[in-house]
Amino acid sequence: MLAHGGFDFARTFDTFAPLLADAGWRVVSWDHRGHGDSDHAHLYSWDADLRDAAAVFEHTAGRRAVPAIGHSKGGALIIQLADAQPYRFASVVNIDGIPSKRPIPDVAEHDRTKMLVGELNGWLDHRQRTAGSQRKPGSIDELAKRRGRMNPRLSTEWLRYLVTVGAAETEAGWRWKLDPSMRFGGFGPWRPEWALMRLAGFGVPFYGMLVEIGEEMGWGTVPDDVRPFVPEGGRLEILEGVGHFAHIEQPVEMAERVLDFLGDPS
Amino acid sequence: MSIDYLTHNRISLALHTLRDGDGHALLLLHGLGEQSATTAPSFTTDWAGPVMALDFTGHGASTMPVGGGYTAEILLADADAALTHLGEATIVGRGLGAYVGLLLAGARAEQVHGIVLADGPGLSGGPSVPTSQPVFALESVDTTPDPYALVELGRDLRPPDYAATFTRMAVQRSSLDEPVTVVARFRPQWLRAVTEEPGVAEASSIADALATY
Numbered sequence: 001m002l003a004h005g006g007f008d009f010a011r012t013f014d015t016f017a018p019l020l021a022d023a024g025w026r027v028v029s030w031d032h033r034g035h036g037d038s039d040h041a042h043l044y045s046w047d048a049d050l051r052d053a054a055a056v057f058e059h060t061a062g063r064r065a066v067p068a069i070g071h072s073k074g075g076a077l078i079i080q081l082a083d084a085q086p087y088r089f090a091s092v093v094n095i096d097g098i099p100s101k102r103p104i105p106d107v108a109e110h111d112r113t114k115m116l117v118g119e120l121n122g123w124l125d126h127r128q129r130t131a132g133s134q135r136k137p138g139s140i141d142e143l144a145k146r147r148g149r150m151n152p153r154l155s156t157e158w159l160r161y162l163v164t165v166g167a168a169e170t171e172a173g174w175r176w177k178l179d180p181s182m183r184f185g186g187f188g189p190w191r192p193e194w195a196l197m198r199l200a201g202f203g204v205p206f207y208g209m210l211v212e213i214g215e216e217m218g219w220g221t222v223p224d225d226v227r228p229f230v231p232e233g234g235r236l237e238i239l240e241g242v243g244h245f246a247h248i249e250q251p252v253e254m255a256e257r258v259l260d261f262l263g264d265p266s
Numbered sequence: 267m268s269i270d271y272l273t274h275n276r277i278s279l280a281l282h283t284l285r286d287g288d289g290h291a292l293l294l295l296h297g298l299g300e301q302s303a304t305t306a307p308s309f310t311t312d313w314a315g316p317v318m319a320l321d322f323t324g325h326g327a328s329t330m331p332v333g334g335g336y337t338a339e340i341l342l343a344d345a346d347a348a349l350t351h352l353g354e355a356t357i358v359g360r361g362l363g364a365y366v367g368l369l370l371a372g373a374r375a376e377q378v379h380g381i382v383l384a385d386g387p388g389l390s391g392g393p394s395v396p397t398s399q400p401v402f403a404l405e406s407v408d409t410t411p412d413p414y415a416l417v418e419l420g421r422d423l424r425p426p427d428y429a430a431t432f433t434r435m436a437v438q439r440s441s442l443d444e445p446v447t448v449v450a451r452f453r454p455q456w457l458r459a460v461t462e463e464p465g466v467a468e469a470s471s472i473a474d475a476l477a478t479y
């Protein structure tokens with residue numbers, strides 16, 4: 001089972017997944033609600049994503065334990081589902097999806113409050129505008145260029161391909177399928193470091209990878225924050241010279257790592 | 267009594283006018299699993315302005331979403347849609363509505379002319395730190411309240427420092443000296459943290475609290 005990251009979709013595994021399939025694995029992924037070809041939902045939440053993930057596991061494998069690979073948000077989702085429903089997992093691979101503490105800006109309390117108010121009002125104003133809103137249309141090149149601002153390390157050729165599978169062509173041009181009500185940022189009581197307490201208790205083989213090069217869509221995880229919580233017998237590796245989308249930048253090398261960890265599918 | 271329907275993304279929200287009046291509005295936010303009252307409650311007798319009540323998403327006459335996904339923050343955006351419609355308001359929140367109202371008082375301090383936090387269903391919320399997580403789907407039903415709302419909002423995390431941060435935002439930016447008044451007799455952790463903040467008053471009844479706003 002492959003779980004994609006936030007603002008991504010299953011087809012972002014289009015170069016990585018076939019390499020696992022070539023080794024004999026049946027590879028299944030799904031678009032999270034509001035992403036890719038899945039429906040735009042009334043509401044979105046972490047709990048809803050977890051429930052959707054459990055439904056996909058149930059549909060695909062029943063109550064049989066299977067290996068799971070999660071990237072970014074998908075990695076954090078898998079950590080939480082493996083804690084809640086461990087019987088579904090034979091092993092877990094996490095690609096740059098282990099959150100740790102957010103860096104706290106070095107500002108005074110009053111200024112921090114002002115920053116938070118600004119974020120809050122920005123989010124609430126966005127919520128008031130979302131009814132009926134659509135993603136901005138454009139050509140394949142324009143959408144690839146926009147996406148490139150979030151994926152500066154990925155090739156133009158890949159980004160153009162991504163548009164053809166992650167966007168839909170309309171009369172006005174191509175539009176990303178992602179629900180326009182979704183937005184980077186947001187806020188809530190959740191603390192990234194809470195994922196670590198679940199990780200520590202894993203009872204299945206675990207292979208975590210963090211990347212050396214930070215990117216806008218990455219989480220800036222500090223390896224030293226994670227190391228104390230790597231489960232018994234688990235592995236944590238820092239991938240040098242690679243960014244948040246390691247499986248897209250280096251699909252062959254990443255597939256070799258993962259296949260070596262998973263072993264023979266039979 | 268009349269109902270205005272407001273749009274919040276794909277949700278239609280029912281905003282009830284329970285009584286007309288002159289002056290700024292009193293906005294009532296119900297508890298978890300409740301809905302707007304059909305008549306203005308007795309504690310509003312001395313309130314000069316209009317008395318309004320919002321049905322949150324999945325409650326009362328508002329849209330029943332498909333597949334859950336509730337958070338207190340989404341309900342905050344529901345309440346913000348009502349506040350934007352009214353311009354400014356004093357808020358009385360019961361239970362879950364008290365918590366959501368506090369978030370709104372922090373986010374839109376200039377428009378919220380005082381908030382009263384009262385007892386009611388959903389006041390506690392979930393734990394203040396993560397616990398073992400049940401993951402299960404629910405049968406859909408035809409009428410509100412949405413079972414997903416009851417489950418998800420009944421266990422949403424409410425760290426005390428999160429609630430305290432919104433209280434500070436309300437107090438620092440409000441024109442009132444004490445923009446938050448607690449009348450709830452039951453004080454879960456998050457509400458105890460609120461009560462300890464400067465600028466938070468306590469009153470023995472909702473009517474007494476409203477008299478100061």
